[in-house]
Amino acid sequence: xxxxxxxxxxxxxxxxxxxxxxxxxxxxxxxxxxxxxxxxxxxxxxxxxxxxxxxxxxxxxxxxxxxxxxxxxxxxxxxxxxxxxxxxxxxxxxxxxxxxxxxxxxxxxxxxxxxxxxxxxxxxxxxxxxxxxxxxxxxxxxxxxxxxxxxxxxxxxxxxxxxxxxxxxxxxxxxxxxxxxxxxxxxxxxxxxxxxxxxxxxxxxxxxxxxxxxxxxxxxxxxxxxxxxxxxxxxxxxxxxxxxxxxxxxxxxxxxxxxxxxxxxxxxxxxxxxxxxxxxxxxxxxxxxxxxxxxxxx
Amino acid sequence: xxxxxxxxxxxxxxxxxxxxxxxxxxxxxxxxxxxxxxxxxxxxxxxxxxxxxxxxxxxxxxxxxxxxxxxxxxxxxxxxxxxxxxxxxxxxxxxxxxxxxxxxxxxxxxxxxxxxxxxxxxxxxxxxxxxxxxxxxxxxxxx
Numbered sequence: 001x002x003x004x005x006x007x008x009x010x011x012x013x014x015x016x017x018x019x020x021x022x023x024x025x026x027x028x029x030x031x032x033x034x035x036x037x038x039x040x041x042x043x044x045x046x047x048x049x050x051x052x053x054x055x056x057x058x059x060x061x062x063x064x065x066x067x068x069x070x071x072x073x074x075x076x077x078x079x080x081x082x083x084x085x086x087x088x089x090x091x092x093x094x095x096x097x098x099x100x101x102x103x104x105x106x107x108x109x110x111x112x113x114x115x116x117x118x119x120x121x122x123x124x125x126x127x128x129x130x131x132x133x134x135x136x137x138x139x140x141x142x143x144x145x146x147x148x149x150x151x152x153x154x155x156x157x158x159x160x161x162x163x164x165x166x167x168x169x170x171x172x173x174x175x176x177x178x179x180x181x182x183x184x185x186x187x188x189x190x191x192x193x194x195x196x197x198x199x200x201x202x203x204x205x206x207x208x209x210x211x212x213x214x215x216x217x218x219x220x221x222x223x224x225x226x227x228x229x230x231x232x233x234x235x236x237x238x239x240x241x242x243x244x245x246x247x248x249x250x251x252x253x254x255x256x257x258x259x260x261x262x263x264x265x266x267x268x269x270x271x272x273x274x275x276x277x278x279x280x281x282x283x284x285x286x287x288x289x290x291x292x293x294x295x296x297x298x
Numbered sequence: 299x300x301x302x303x304x305x306x307x308x309x310x311x312x313x314x315x316x317x318x319x320x321x322x323x324x325x326x327x328x329x330x331x332x333x334x335x336x337x338x339x340x341x342x343x344x345x346x347x348x349x350x351x352x353x354x355x356x357x358x359x360x361x362x363x364x365x366x367x368x369x370x371x372x373x374x375x376x377x378x379x380x381x382x383x384x385x386x387x388x389x390x391x392x393x394x395x396x397x398x399x400x401x402x403x404x405x406x407x408x409x410x411x412x413x414x415x416x417x418x419x420x421x422x423x424x425x426x427x428x429x430x431x432x433x434x435x436x437x438x439x440x441x
Contacts, residue, residue, distance in 0.1 A: 048360075048361065051344070051360055051361065051362065052361045052362055052363050052418060053363065054343075054362065054363045054364075054365065055343050055439075057341060057343075058343075058365065058368060058439060061341065061439075061440075061441050062367075062368075062441060065441045149341075152341055152342070153333070153341075153342050156341075156342050156343065157333075157342070160344065160345070202367070205366070206365075209365060209366065209416040212363055212416060212417060212418065213363055216363070216418075249416070251390075251391075251392075251415055251417060252415075253390060253392060253394050253415075255394075256396045256397060258397065258398075258401055260401060260404070260406060261410075263406065263407065263408070264337070264371075264406065264408045264409065264410050265397065265398070265399055265401055265406040265408065265409040265410070266409075266410045267388075267396065267397040267409060267410065267411045267412070268412075269396060269411065269412060269413060269414040269415065270414070271390065271394075271396065271414055271415040272414055272415050273366055273414075273415040273416050273417065275416075
């Protein structure tokens with residue numbers, strides 16, 4: 001009988017050990033100083049909105065492929081890293097530096113990229129999520145332009161892993177800040193590049209279509225109104241949204257067609273969107289974006 | 299006493315066994331395996347777990363903002379060479395179907411979608427005669 005009991009206790013311990021919380025997870029939870037009050041809605045809803053936010057890398061690729069030159073001057077200087085003292089600022093600027101790293105990677109500016117990596121690692125460590133950045137591997141990849149695909153893959157995976165981890169830890173508020181910082185920096189880069197080329201219709205449309213993403217970000221922030229920092233940023237984002245509200249996006253659905261090419265279902269999308277955006281809209285959006293981004297990055 | 303001992307042992311073994319069965323679907327592995335299978339020139343964006351939870355779920359859905367002028371690829375990975383009956387379909391924000399990986403009864407393992415209309419899209423995975431209802435998927439983009 002004693003053997004049976006010992007066996008049962010061992011079986012119970014074996015079955016439950018996978019569910020225990022690691023000590024470092026607890027340290028991480030204890031370290032947070034922002035938005036301690038959780039949102040009053042289901043985390044699944046927040047996570048499903050968070051995963052919609054597109055990667056800032058898409059905009060960097062657009063800029064590179066449309067022939068725009070690399071401009072380090074529009075990025076957030078890595079010298080600012082030590083200024084970020086709260087987890088609120090650290091998370092936002094981790095997102096900003098993430099976008100800047102993607103931009104330097106796309107333009108294969110390896111020396112600048114390594115500086116951004118160091119800042120990212122520092123902020124991630126301070127947020128107790130540094131374990132997701134394999135800085136040695138990334139630095140090695142960054143030294144050779146032939147490794148661009150691997151470099152982009154590993155950095156995207158690292159940021160995805162961070163977001164997943166934060167969401168599973170019930171701290172999606174940091175994930176919201178990280179993604180918002182990343183999006184704001186992509187907006188800042190696009191607006192600054194567009195300001196140098198005001199007749200570029202594609203860039204104007206690219207800015208205009210961000211209305212859809214901003215609506216999702218504002219929705220996310222509305223769940224965290226109880227947090228002073230996030231409520232203040234929500235106020236700024238609502239000002240930006242007011243500027244975007246003047247832009248009309250018209251969607252026309254038309255059934256798509258498909259064919260199989262080399263084992264891939266290739267779709268011909270017959271739907272369209274038209275984005276009505278004026279120079280005045282772009283001017284307002286650029287000004288408000290710059291003001292919010294500088295407030296965060298300073 | 300022997301009877302009670304036997305019952306207790308049986309129940310605990312069944313308990314452990316069911317824990318083991320539930321963990322048999324490892325969609326993370328399938329999702330990771332799908333990333334390098336994105337066609338050349340596509341940059342990785344997201345990986346998705348497709349876990350039908352042994353039949354408890356008849357669909358798994360994610361969403362993403364697709365942008366005009368960008369081409370996206372979504373691929374599927376499951377046990378064996380085929381997609382094990384897993385179908386990926388793409389719906390626009392008005393829930394109109396814009397793409398599917400099941401064409402004329404044929405299960406295709408990847409769809410390429412050159413987006414012409416910016417908006418929120420729903421990436422939906424369903425199980426059509428799937429044995430394991432378990433797989434993974436990756437999303438990539440190129441300009």
